[in-house]
Amino acid sequence: MKHISLLGATGSIGTQTLDVIRKHPEHFTLESMSVGKNIELALQQVHEFIPALLSVQTKEDYDKLIHKVPNKTRVVFGTEGLEEVATAPKSDILVNAVLGSVGLSPTLAAIKAGKTIAIANKETLVTAGHIVTEEARRYNVSLIPVDSEHSAIFQALNGENIKEVDRLILTASGGSFRERSRDELEGVTVREALNHPNWSMGAKITIDSATMMNKGLEVIEAHWLFNIPYEQIDVVLHKESIIHSMVEYIDGSVIAQLGTPDMRVPIQYALTYPKRFESITNERLHLWEIGLLHFTKLDMERFRCIKFAYEAGKVGGTMPTVLNAANEIAVACFLEGRLSFLEIEHVIEQALESHTVIKKPTLEEIIKVDAETRAFIHSTIK
Numbered sequence: 301m302k303h304i305s306l307l308g309a310t311g312s313i314g315t316q317t318l319d320v321i322r323k324h325p326e327h328f329t330l331e332s333m334s335v336g337k338n339i340e341l342a343l344q345q346v347h348e349f350i351p352a353l354l355s356v357q358t359k360e361d362y363d364k365l366i367h368k369v370p371n372k373t374r375v376v377f378g379t380e381g382l383e384e385v386a387t388a389p390k391s392d393i394l395v396n397a398v399l400g401s402v403g404l405s406p407t408l409a410a411i412k413a414g415k416t417i418a419i420a421n422k423e424t425l426v427t428a429g430h431i432v433t434e435e436a437r438r439y440n441v442s443l444i445p446v447d448s449e450h451s452a453i454f455q456a457l458n459g460e461n462i463k464e465v466d467r468l469i470l471t472a473s474g475g476s477f478r479e480r481s482r483d484e485l486e487g488v489t490v491r492e493a494l495n496h497p498n499w500s501m502g503a504k505i506t507i508d509s510a511t512m513m514n515k516g517l518e519v520i521e522a523h524w525l526f527n528i529p530y531e532q533i534d535v536v537l538h539k540e541s542i543i544h545s546m547v548e549y550i551d552g553s554v555i556a557q558l559g560t561p562d563m564r565v566p567i568q569y570a571l572t573y574p575k576r577f578e579s580i581t582n583e584r585l586h587l588w589e590i591g592l593l594h595f596t597k598l599d600m601e602r603f604r605c606i607k608f609a610y611e612a613g614k615v616g617g618t619m620p621t622v623l624n625a626a627n628e629i630a631v632a633c634f635l636e637g638r639l640s641f642l643e644i645e646h647v648i649e650q651a652l653e654s655h656t657v658i659k660k661p662t663l664e665e666i667i668k669v670d671a672e673t674r675a676f677i678h679s680t681i682k
Contacts, residue, residue, distance in 0.1 A: 302571065303331040305391040305415070307382060307406060309345055310338040312502040313397035313420045313446065313563065318345060320568045323580045328571065332388035334381065334398070339364060346373055353388055355381030379405060386410040393571065395446070396421040399504055400628055401621075401670055404428055408663070411435045418570040420446035422517040423628075427621045428666050429524030444570045445525055449518055451566035452544035452557035453526060460549070468528055469546040469554070470518055471538040472598070475509035478539060482602060488641045490634065507631045511644055516609025517627075520620055523613055530614050535606065537596040542585065560585050604645050608652060617659040618669045619652065625673035626651035633681055647677055 304321060308314040314333075321328040332353035335342035339361060346354055346369050354369060355376045356362055362377040369375055376384050379402075386394050386406035394410040395418045396403050403421035410417060412435070419425070425432055436443050445451050449470045457465070476495050477485060493510045494503060508514035519533050544566075546556040559565055564580045600607040605627070612623040626648040633639040639647065651673055658665055 301326075302328050302393060303388075303391045304328055304571070305331055305385050305388050305394045305410070306333045306397065307385060307395065307403060307421070308336065308397035308399065309333040310335045310341045311397055311399065312505070313395075313567065315341075316564045317395050317397060317567050317571075318349070319564055320571060320580055321349070323568075324577060327577065331391040332385040334385045336398075343368055346370065352390070353385055355385045382406040383409040387413040387415070391415060393418055395567075395570070396424060397446070399423075399502065401427050401624065404432075404663075404666075407432060408435060411439050411441045414439060414441060416442045416444065418444045418446050418567075420567075422447070422514075422521050423624050425521045425524045426517050426624045427670065428663065429520065429620070430616075430660070431663055431666075433524050433527075443525060444573055445521075446567055446570045447518060447521070448541075448559075448561070448563060448566045449545040450522060450525055451569055453522065453547055455557045455569070456545070456547040456555040457526070460547070460555075462526070464550050465526075465528065465532070466548045466550045466552075467532040467534055468522055468526065469548060470515060470522065470533065470535045471541070471543050471545050472512065472515045472535055473509065473541045474537045474539055474596075475512060475514075476506070477510050478537065482642075485642055486640075490637070493634075493641060503635060504628075504631055507634060507644075508627070510641070511605045511631075512603035513605035513609065513627050513631075513644075513648075515603075516606040517624065519606070519609055520613040530610060535598045537598055539594050539596075540590060542587075542590060542593055558585060605648065608645075608648055612652060615657060617657040618661045618666065619655065619657050621661070621666050621669045622651050622655045622673045623648065625670045626677050629674050629677040629681075633677075638681055647680060650680060651676055 330349040330351045333351050334355040350370050353374050366375050383406045387409050393416040396407050397420045401423045403424045407424045445454050476493050494506050522533055541561040543556045543558050546554050548554045560583050612619040630644040630647045634644055
């Protein structure tokens with residue numbers, strides 16, 4: 301029996317993680333969980349799974365819930381609450397499914413507590429990849445990817461020598477506007493941007509997919525997860541999302557991982573690794589039904605956010621922190637109707653160009669740069 305700690309239980313990855321736990325009650329139990337603003341859903345989850353610990357965002361949420369949860373569930377809140385969930389004594393594995401840089405401190409706390417990390421929170425590795433990976437090595441903790449692309453690479457590397465890898469090839473659906481030129485992106489709406497053709501995801505990730513920042517963040521994440529130089533990480537557009545990613549070896553062999561676009565599959569693999577359990581879905585991949593798979597070379601002038609990500613990753617230091625913080629605020633402003641879709645790129649570029657890089661930042665410096673970048677973006681948006 302594995303005891304699971306889950307950060308972000310009410311989000312897209314969080315709810316699908318609970319699907320996996322629900323499917324295999326003989327193998328998994330939910331030990332602790334954190335939730336965001338969806339308090340109604342949080343209450344349903346708590347009463348179903350009865351975790352020992354629940355963390356909410358604010359004292360206000362704490363006051364609302366404290367008398368509504370089961371007697372066996374203790375309620376905490378804030379940053380300290382996230383860290384308590386991440387380091388729950390009985391938990392074996394932390395699933396980090398929160399959005400944003402808020403996932404960094406609980407991840408580091410869980411690493412120090414010796415927990416296996418199933419990581420779905422890109423921002424943790426993007427903003428502080430050098431610190432997280434160093435700490436994981438120091439405490440002999442495994443970082444198991446949950447994103448479908450990184451899970452695919454992780455699986456394609458199984459049993460292979462990392463020194464014999466020539467390149468990693470991440471696949472990208474192209475997002476909601478993959479068939480549109482840049483000129484056709486003028487005036488697109490939030491509703492259009494949220495209409496992803498393949499995946500069911502949260503709003504922020506869906507917008508990141510439309511701008512391709514999601515793939516840019518994944519490139520940086522892949523660099524840290526697999527210790528591969530940026531020059532050996534490629535992205536190819538693949539609109540069917542059947543091949544989730546590939547690894548090319550020095551002999552020219554390419555190993556790909558295929559499957560239907562269902563996030564519960566890589567989530568389950570992260571929880572069961574190195575074993576595989578019965579599929580959570582009855583859906584199977586029938587290539588004859590799909591017929592054709594399409595691939596297109598990535599145009600970085602069309603998808604400028606991924607160009608920013610490669611550049612920020614290669615510069616390193618605090619530049620990826622700026623990239624991530626600027627993107628989070630810009631996307632939030634777009635969703636609120638305060639920015640146009642193409643202005644997301646513009647404000648990110650402004651933040652990157654105005655930043656003076658700290659090459660080997662401490663955690664405190666990363667947190668400071670993150671806050672300064674957010675303030676800068678807010679100051680530039682009316």
